[in-house]
Amino acid sequence: MKISHYFEFEDHVTGGIRESVVHQRKMLDRLDLQYTTKPDLDADVFHCNLMGPRSVWYAKRARARDIPVVANTHVTAEDFGDSFRFTNTLAKPLKPYLERAYGLADALVCPSAYNQGLIETYTDTPTTVISNGVDREKLAGFDSLEDxxxxxxxxxxxTVFLVGHVIKRKGLETFVELARRLPDLDFAWFGPLDLSLKGRETTALIENAPTNCTFTGYVDDIRGAYAAGDIFCFPTHEENEGIALLEAMTAGKPLLVRDIETFSWLEDGEDCLKVSGSGVDGFETALERLTDPELRHRLGSNAADRSEDFSLEAVTNQYQSLYEEVV
Known part of the structure; x- marks a missing residue:
């Protein structure tokens, strides 16, 4: 079986979508499937990772040739807002575009049950939940970088920390305000920081953050973030899954998350602490609890055990089954 595993805008897209594609290709290597990263209409399956106009063009022609089309639903209109400059403006027309684009597929791959529920309001194309997974090998030896x-x-x-693009949707306001309220704790957000891509409000939040709140910018070895951080604070308002969260779990870090539907599979008090609502008070109280090293150890250990279900080894065969099903 030959797979055309196409990632439109591959040279430009970063963050979780890129990581997911890297994970998928590692899984394809494990399956020993023949695949190309170019759009190829001689393949047995045409697999799109980002439904841009070029992918749509190829998907239509693949269907005309009876080549099954698989697409990942990394992007939703709900997830697109409050990300970068102009994304709020584009989010509204994005949904009807994605409804048509995702409707071209024979099968859609959703990274979570929450994302699946959203996508089922877009199209009646069959959906399958397959996690983006976590590359445990990538994090090997992370603790040696702590000092x-x-x-x-x-x-x-x-240290309270977060990993990923610095964008408002991920709870930037909450993160900065927590640092302001808890001056005795260090806060660090590890991830790309290109202010030219940020809106005015996001830029102001970053520039006016207190001195105990560090925005590191791009990190050459992401293992260093998980080595230096102690409490993974993720007050995101909207998320399709969250690869950085899975990485933090794998590293045995305690999680503090907003109680949103995406994280319904996490158990409050067992493998994380959850905070309801949009305010900051609940996060402040939870962080004060997490200064207890015994609580951090218990939550982090449970999270690490839970993360094994998301390893690439655990996820790989789901892609094999999906390809066999559509062919």
Whole structure:
């Protein structure tokens, strides 16, 4: 079986979508399937990872040739807003575009049950939930970088941290306000920081953050973030799954998350702490609880055990089954 595993805008898209594609290709290597990363209409399956105009063009022609089309639903209108400059403006017309684009597929791959529920309001194309997975090998040896990264960014334990693009949707306002309210704790957001892509409000939040709130920008070895951070604070308002969250779990870090539907599979008090509502008070109280090292250890250990269900080894065969089903 030959797969055309196409990622439109591959040279430009970063973050979770890129990581998901990297994970998928590692899984394809494990399956020993023949695949190309170019759009190829001589393949047995045409697999799109981002339904841009070029992908739509190829998907239509694949269907005309009776080549089954598989598409990942990384992008939703709900997830697109409050991300980068102009994304709020584009989010409204994005939904009807995605409804048509996702409707071209024979099968849609959703990274979570929450995302699946959204997509089922877009199209009646059959959906399958397959996690983006977590690459445990990528994080191997992360703890050896603790001293280097704490010194580099002047961080003291317990450090509250987050990993990923610095965007408002991921709870930037909450993160900055928590740092302001808890000056005795260090806060660090590890991830790309291109202010030219940020809206005015996001830029102001970053520039006016208190001194105990560090935005590191791009990190050359992401293992350093998980080495230097102690409490993974993820106050995101909207998420399709969250690869960084799965990585934090794999690293045995306790999670503090907003109680949104995406994280319904996490158990409050067992493998995370959850905070309801849009305010900051609940997060502040939870962080004060997490200064207890015993609580951090228990939650982090449980999270690490839970993360094994999302390893690439655990996810790989689901792609094999999907390809066989559509062919």
């Amino acid at each position: 280097e990264y704490r010194e580099r960014y002047d961080l003291e334990s317990p």
